[in-house]
Amino acid sequence: MNLALIHSRAVIGMDAPLVTVEVHLSLGLPAFSIVGLPEASVKEAKERVRCALINAGFDWPARRITVNLAPADLPKEGGRFDLPIAIGILAASEQCQSDKLANIELAGELALSGEIRPVHGIIPMVVSSQQANRQLLLPEQNGAEAALVEANHCLTANHLLAVTAWLNDQQPLPIAENNQADCNAPEHPDLQDVIGQQQAKRALMIAAAGRHHLLFYGPPGTGKTMLASRLPGILPTMDDSEALESAAVYSISHQGFQASNWRQRPFRAPHHSSSAVALVGGGSHPRPGEISLAHRGVLFLDELPEFSRHVLDMLRQPLESGQITISRAARQLDFPAQFQLIAAMNPSPCGNWGNPNVACRSTPDEIRRYLNRLSGPLLDRFDMSLEVPAQPDQGLYQQVPDGPHSANVKQIVEQCYQHQLDRQGCANGHLHGRVLQQHCQLNPDNSRLLQQIIEQFGLSARAQQRILKVARTLADLSESDTIESNHISEAIGYRAIDRLMQQLAT
Incomplete structure (x- = not known):
């Protein structure tokens, strides 16, 4: 398999439009290019993804890697596409199964160690993925926020290895949870x-x-x-x-x-x-x-x-x-x-x-x-x-x-x-x-x-x-x-x- 399709979402204002991450591995000199109107932070994903995959123990494909973020006229920014790109490379190089990818949306920024860092704009993403009838896989630190919308709709992970283990049916991923009982009552001045x-x-x-x-x-x-x-x-x-x-x-x-x-x-x-x-x-x-x-x-x-x-x-x-x-x-x-x-x-x-x-x-x-x-x-x-x-100033400090x-x-x-x-x-x-x-x-x-x-x-x-x-x-x-x-x-x-x-x- 040389082509993998991953679903993700951008955040434009209060909306979260669908972004399809297309990853293709082809013959030629090793190279890595990202197209589809990416901002500078998205272009930098190639270095984060490469280090994360290597440090997580995966093989980096010695192929010509092309990542297309569709639609091409929609601006993309932030590190939210790191995880979809990484999973797309692994699926295209057959280092993980791809059976579940059609019904899941992914978002998350990758650390060089493979850990998954939180992103912003979670609530619009959860609402939009619900409407598309797909699950959403998010960083663990975004789980409490996502659970405010729908508790059973979102999966969370803290590392790239946890995501691949779930895709390979080796271990389940936890569902996003938010214990609202732990929320402290606001203490406003009386x-x-x-x-x-x-x-x-x-x-x-x-x-x-x-x-x-x-x-x-x-x-x-x-x-x-x-x-x-x-x-x-x-x-x-x-x-x-x-x-x-x-x-x-x-x-x-x-x-x-x-x-x-x-x-x-x-x-x-x-x-x-x-x-x-x-x-x-x-x-x-x-x-x-x-x-x-x-x-x-x-x-x-x-x-x-x-x-x-x-x-x-x-x-x-x-x-x-x-x-x-x-x-x-x-x-x-x-x-x-x-x-x-x-x-x-x-x-x-x-x-x-x-x-x-x-x-x-x-x-x-x-x-x-x-x-x-x-x-x-x-x-x-x-x-x-x-x-x-x-x-009157007199006795003001003495008043009860x-x-x-x-x-x-x-x-x-x-x-x-x-x-x-x-x-x-x-x-x-x-x-x-x-x-x-x-x-x-x-x-x-x-x-x-x-x-x-x-x-x-x-x-x-x-x-x-x-x-x-x-x-x-x-x-x-x-x-x-x-x-x-x-x-x-x-x-x-x-x-x-x-x-x-x-x-x-x-």
């Missing part, structure tokens, strides 16, 4: 640690219950970052579908997915010096950015005006659509980006505008330039904004924690969130179009009240919709079937940034 700021705590609970975007502003040291870091601890627990979506994004990223983080909502807090590619994704080989890594979780932007305005405005489209599209000349890739945006900022460059305890050193023009770094359309996409005022624990708040949030799912199939923060009109109807008096506020502050139609969404969440928290005037009034109260910008304009 909301009770924040002293005072009761209104901000309530706003955080409302944002968690309805999955609303929230903006805190206030002087330095008032607890804005503390509050934001406690949001993951009160968010509803992810179901298996959401957890799999989040895990798939991490699986294709260079960070990789840790099985111990299963069903934990991500919390991403990039620095304000982050580039557009780091935040929204991209690159010559597009990778998910922070907004995709925060999918089904929280993206926290501290010191919001310090981010580049160009970078922030790139968030506007994914905030509405829940995904980001990266377009390149060769292809276009979609990454999920349904995240909850939490941001914090100071009201002025010095941070003390409006602080009764400290004099503001910034001039009105400096304050205008500072706040004008944030575009109006971006601010419109925050459902809620709230001032976090400075607290107050308010409910995060665990108690989470119970309220989960009950409210489940009610939304039962009623409309999504959180209130994700309502759009006719569904929004259906579940956020107002009586004539409340409609007039809302219209007066819209005209007074010159709010957009998008801001009006967001007020309705917050009011719907407030009604759900109070177990009311209809939106009442007190819900409208409180929802309007969470438009502090609009009042701040109006004050600055006058």
Whole structure:
């Protein structure tokens, strides 16, 4: 047998297209060539595979070896094709049986000793191989991640010799296992640690219950970052579908997915010096950015005006659509980006505008330039904004924690969130179009009240919709079937940034 066909998979965005590894041994001077649009890391496989086979005790064929990675127009990168190439050479040179190769897909990077190292993008590969009705043979270290999708579908191996022994019916390979009982419960900071700021705590609970975007502003040291870091601890627990979506994004990223983080909502807090590619994704080989890594979780932007305005405005489209599209000349890739945006900022460059305890050193023009770094359309996409005022310094360190624990708040949030799912199939923060009109109807008096506020502050139609969404969440928290005037009034109260910008304009 001079020709062997091995099935493997590439990873392109969130997809794992099939790659057929064709290995042919022919007469001629000994040579080894790889064709089929391989990247540099794939071309280097010839040295890794050669050393791995020799060190594992196999004979290196003194033939002309040609490896074709089909389809030829699909870019291939990484070390995932090392194992398929090695098995293809062994099968073509009749050093191992090939009966099982038609129903198996292989992926893994080889060490020079023959050990199999882990690769990224496992979850899309498992899903795609399932759809093709073939088993997947993976590195042992990827087994826990693969078992999150399907426990009995994937085989694992830690060495090339183990794979050949299985192909030769000499010993079985273990099935991928993931003991989720070993996953540690996340230890989030407790909301009770924040002293005072009761209104901000309530706003955080409302944002968690309805999955609303929230903006805190206030002087330095008032607890804005503390509050934001406690949001993951009160968010509803992810179901298996959401957890799999989040895990798939991490699986294709260079960070990789840790099985111990299963069903934990991500919390991403990039620095304000982050580039557009780091935040929204991209690159010559597009990778998910922070907004995709925060999918089904929280993206926290501290010191919001310090981010580049160009970078922030790139968030506007994914905030509405829940995904980001990266377009390149060769292809276009979609990454999920349904995240909850939490941001914090100071009201002025010095941070003390409006602080009764400290004099503001910034001039009105400096304050205008500072706040004008944030575009109006971006601010419109925050459902809620709230001032976090400075607290009296006297005896602050002597005060004891107050308010409910995060665990108690989470119970309220989960009950409210489940009610939304039962009623409309999504959180209130994700309502759009006719569904929004259906579940956020107002009586004539409340409609007039809302219209007066819209005209007074010159709010957009998008801001009006967001007020309705917050009011719907407030009604759900109070177990009311209809939106009442007190819900409208409180929802309007969470438009502090609009009042701040109006004050600055006058």
